[in-house]
Amino acid sequence: TQSIIIDTDPGQDDAVAILLALASPEVRVLGITTVAGNVPLGLTTRNARVVCELAGRPDVAVHAGCDRPMARDLVTAEHVHGNTGLDGADLPDPTMPVADGHAVDFIIDTLRAEPERSVILCPLGPLTNIATAISRAPDIAGRIQRIVLMGGAYFQVGNITPTAEFNIYVDPEAAKVVFASGVPLTVLPLDVTHKALTTRARNDAFRAAGRVGPAVAGWTGFFERFDMAKYGSEGAPLHDPCVIAWVLRPDLFTGREINVEIEVESPLTRGMTVADWWGVTDRAANALFIGDLDADGYYALLTERIARL
Ligand code: BDR
Ligand code: CA
Secondary structure, eight states: OEEEEEEEOOOHHHHHHHHHHHTOTTEEEEEEEEOSSSSOHHHHHHHHHHHHHHTTOTTSOEEEOOSSOSSSOOOOOHHHHOSSSSTTSOOOOOOSOOOSSOHHHHHHHHHHHSOTTOEEEEEOSOSHHHHHHHHHOGGGGGGEEEEEEEOOOSSSOOSSSSSOOHHHHHOHHHHHHHHTSOSOEEEEOHHHHTTSEEOHHHHHHHHTSTTTHHHHHHHHHHHHHHHHHHHOSSSEEOOTHHHHHHHHOGGGEEEEEEOEEEOOSOTTTTTOEEEOTTOOSOOOOOEEEEEEEOHHHHHHHHHHHHHHO
């Protein structure tokens, strides 16, 4: 089994990603670390525990992390995710405790304790916790097997500004640390997540997927209603589960090993992922940048795994 740490700011799509991981025997979730992003840290930490309890896994360690970006004020996205960050399903408040210890310490300590290059980090939000851990303990970079993250956009326009995707925009300094870290990276940008649309038929399949299916359909239906108006497409992108799906089934995705740099200076293009897709520079590749997926295969995987819970 593959050991992973999920770093997250739930978020409906983060929640589906957590469920996919907890339902999949191929991965062992060593812990979940929370970060401020879609909503403030108190709510993302609450929401991660709501999701663990929904999955019947109150034993999972949920560590609270950074409550603001490395060098900027926090920007949140209640306009997308609702005031709780997890609107769309009516679930009880969590009773499981928040685990002792800051998320950044948990990440550092776990990477030092586990066998070298055995752990994949799966960030689903701003990269604040990951970059803080690497900056504070540079020795861990060489111990990480890979970082598989949702963030960025290149051929697809941005979703928080015309040129930036939300996760990278919120903490571009953190993203810069991660992209310069030398750790093998897989990037799931908007280019691929906007090909993973929750249509009405796919949402209906979620609703019928066992005990937790109705909650999942509530979340993705909430998301969809919003985005129908915004994008004019049938269904909204289901971003974050792409990260876990890539770990489970990389054969569902295609991309290129390319150079990706992060814009941190310009107010106009803050957080842009400048991706050298055509190889027009001599900058060395630092990421596997995913561009396409088998969307039917992705939704079939999600539905089948959610039904197991
Ligand atoms: C990303 O931003 C958040 O709103 C989602 O959870 C996802 O991680 C998409 O840009
Ligand atoms: Ca997220």
